[in-house]
Amino acid sequence: MTRHHPDSLTLMEYSAGNLTEPHALCIRLHLDQCPHCRGRVDTLDSLGAVMMEHQPKVSVSEDMFDNILSRIDSEEDEGRAIAAIEPRVSALRKLLGDDLNSLPWKRQLGDVSVLDISERFPGQHEQVVLQKLAAGGKAPAHTHRGEETTIVLQGAFADHKGVFNQWDFVVLNEQDEHRPIAVGCEDCITLSILSAPVKLTGTFTRLLNPFIR
Numbered sequence: 001m002t003r004h005h006p007d008s009l010t011l012m013e014y015s016a017g018n019l020t021e022p023h024a025l026c027i028r029l030h031l032d033q034c035p036h037c038r039g040r041v042d043t044l045d046s047l048g049a050v051m052m053e054h055q056p057k058v059s060v061s062e063d064m065f066d067n068i069l070s071r072i073d074s075e076e077d078e079g080r081a082i083a084a085i086e087p088r089v090s091a092l093r094k095l096l097g098d099d100l101n102s103l104p105w106k107r108q109l110g111d112v113s114v115l116d117i118s119e120r121f122p123g124q125h126e127q128v129v130l131q132k133l134a135a136g137g138k139a140p141a142h143t144h145r146g147e148e149t150t151i152v153l154q155g156a157f158a159d160h161k162g163v164f165n166q167w168d169f170v171v172l173n174e175q176d177e178h179r180p181i182a183v184g185c186e187d188c189i190t191l192s193i194l195s196a197p198v199k200l201t202g203t204f205t206r207l208l209n210p211f212i213r
Helices: 008-015 021-033 035-053 064-073 079-083 091-096 205-211
Strands: 112-116 127-133 142-144 148-154 156-159 162-164 169-172 181-183 188-194 198-200
Touching: 008 021, 008 035, 021 035, 021 091, 021 148, 021 169, 021 188, 156 188
Parallel strands: none
Antiparallel strands: 112 127, 127 188, 142 198, 148 169, 148 188, 156 162, 156 181
């Protein structure tokens, strides 16, 4: 069960088709496993269709979207949204194949291995990278020079914000400094989109910052 979700504004941008391909992929992967967010996006899609159909007659007030989000956030009955969902082909399987563990991982620092897949998204300016943290391992302490959007594909990790399990979604920025720890008995694999390189903050690892691109 997913416990960490995209915020309302991100879901609205996804519904409107305004997200870049890598960010949209992260949302699709989360939606495939999260009935709650799927129901919210279905509602946003329906509202968008009605607005487009009656566009000449619709008067949009300044607090209209706030009211819409309030209604969506207070929605408790997800039964209809769940029942209406058809099985989907995993976007992840299309991109990477069936076995994440067999990918050509490159050892980075300590317990962390990475695979940069940015070239699979031509025209994008952000870095798209898979990260694997060995079971029980710790990532180097770091903060962020920009925004990092992450979805957990396998296993789980814990940091100052809590425990993030498979398909959980998290956005970090310059205000966040953390050292993720892989919890459970399997490697934790995540898909991340970075607008700028991370900044290592450990006593010794910070010496490597000039070499991080």
